[in-house]
Amino acid sequence: MSAFEILLLALVTAHLLADFILQSDEEVKAKADISSRALVLHALKTAGLAWFLAGFPHVWQIPLLIGLSHMVIDWLKAKGLQRRLQHQETRGTAPVANWDAFLLDQTLHVAALLAISCYLVQTQTLGTTGDWWLNHLGLFWPRCLVLAAGATLVVHVGGVVIGMIVAPLLRELAPTIQPTSLEPLPTRGLANGGKVIGQLERALIFLLTFLGQPAGVGFLIAAKSIFRFGELRDANQRKEAEYIIIGTFLSFGWALLWTEITRRALHALS
Numbered sequence: 001m002s003a004f005e006i007l008l009l010a011l012v013t014a015h016l017l018a019d020f021i022l023q024s025d026e027e028v029k030a031k032a033d034i035s036s037r038a039l040v041l042h043a044l045k046t047a048g049l050a051w052f053l054a055g056f057p058h059v060w061q062i063p064l065l066i067g068l069s070h071m072v073i074d075w076l077k078a079k080g081l082q083r084r085l086q087h088q089e090t091r092g093t094a095p096v097a098n099w100d101a102f103l104l105d106q107t108l109h110v111a112a113l114l115a116i117s118c119y120l121v122q123t124q125t126l127g128t129t130g131d132w133w134l135n136h137l138g139l140f141w142p143r144c145l146v147l148a149a150g151a152t153l154v155v156h157v158g159g160v161v162i163g164m165i166v167a168p169l170l171r172e173l174a175p176t177i178q179p180t181s182l183e184p185l186p187t188r189g190l191a192n193g194g195k196v197i198g199q200l201e202r203a204l205i206f207l208l209t210f211l212g213q214p215a216g217v218g219f220l221i222a223a224k225s226i227f228r229f230g231e232l233r234d235a236n237q238r239k240e241a242e243y244i245i246i247g248t249f250l251s252f253g254w255a256l257l258w259t260e261i262t263r264r265a266l267h268a269l270s
Contacts (some may be wrong), residue, residue, distance in 0.1 A: 001142055002270075003126035006080065006134055007054055007139045008117040009142060011192075013149040014050035015109055019041070020156040022049070027109045043071035053145065055133035059124050069112040077105045099164055139269055146269065150262025155199050155207045158254040162198065165250060169243050198247075202255035221252065 001009075023042060030038035047067030054062050079102055120126060133141040190196075201220055208216040 001134065001139075003131065004117055004121045004144060005130050007056070007120065007126065008057065008113060009145050009149070010053040010131075011050050011062075011113045012110070013072075013145045013152075014046060014053045014066075015113060016149050016152040016157065018046040018049050019109075020152055020160065030080055032081065034075055034082065039071055039078070042074065043067045045072045053133075055141075056126060057132060059120060059126070061120060061124070065116045065119075066113075069116065070109070073105060073108045073112065076108075077101055086164060087166050093259060099117070101126035102160070102164065143269055145264060146265045150258060151203070151206055153258045154255050154262070158202050158251065158258070159195060159198050160255060162247060162250045163195075166229055166243065166247050169246065173239050173243050194247075195235055197256070198251050202251055205252065205255040206259050206262075209256075209263065217252070217256070221248070 001048060027038050027042060030036050031042060033227040043069060046069065051063040052144070053058070081098060083096060084101075131141075146259035200261075204220060207219050208214060208220075
């Protein structure tokens with residue numbers, strides 16, 4: 001692999017890990033306050049991880065450029081969302097999923113990583129010194145990066161994307177969900193039960209595919225259908241059933257797509 005390819009792969013992996021695994025929901029909410037130190041702490045975490053995974057310890061520009069670019073982009077996103085929320089409150093409109101903000105934020109991050117990689121390859125002696133990890137571990141290291149990036153995309157990024165897609169359906173469904181006298185609304189399910197179930201099913205798809213057992217995905221669909229059948233036997237629950245089916249197909253489709261992309265990327269490294 002060239003110095004540019006290994007550097008870009010490491011920076012993208014670090015970004016995915018820092019943004020979607022090492023960042024808690026509380027930290028995401030704290031970043032919404034543009035004066036919060038959470039923006040700085042998250043940028044430092046991302047910069048340190050990028051420097052570690054890149055394998056060029058002498059290139060101090062890596063954490064500097066990654067940290068600054070990440071903090072600026074996150075600040076711009078937080079500022080834009082803050083203005084949007086104020087506008088919605090002024091007009092009295094209901095909050096909507098911030099699809100455009102998410103896509104723009106991730107596009108800017110990827111563009112920044114590409115620009116930083118190009119700049120460093122042109123100005124530093126990366127090709128001469130070689131990547132430390134690649135020198136010691138060979139192709140095992142980029143394979144690890146591809147697996148880490150692929151698993152994060154499948155399990156965690158998928159949850160964020162699917163959550164945004166089904167958000168309008170959930171708002172449509174909410175008025176039809178009425179608590180009973182025996183079961184108050186707050187106890188209808190675990191607080192993060194749906195999120196964890198989605199992560200587990202996508203992780204299992206990823207694992208089964210790489211174990212050479214893709215047929216097991218069919219058993220996952222069957223098992224989930226059986227478990228959900230007990231909840232949705234009433235004809236009046238058609239909206240709930242459709243919501244669950246749409247979410248399930250989106251989750252499985254996302255996992256299968258990115259698992260195949262990851263598998264092909266690994267094959268290209270062989």
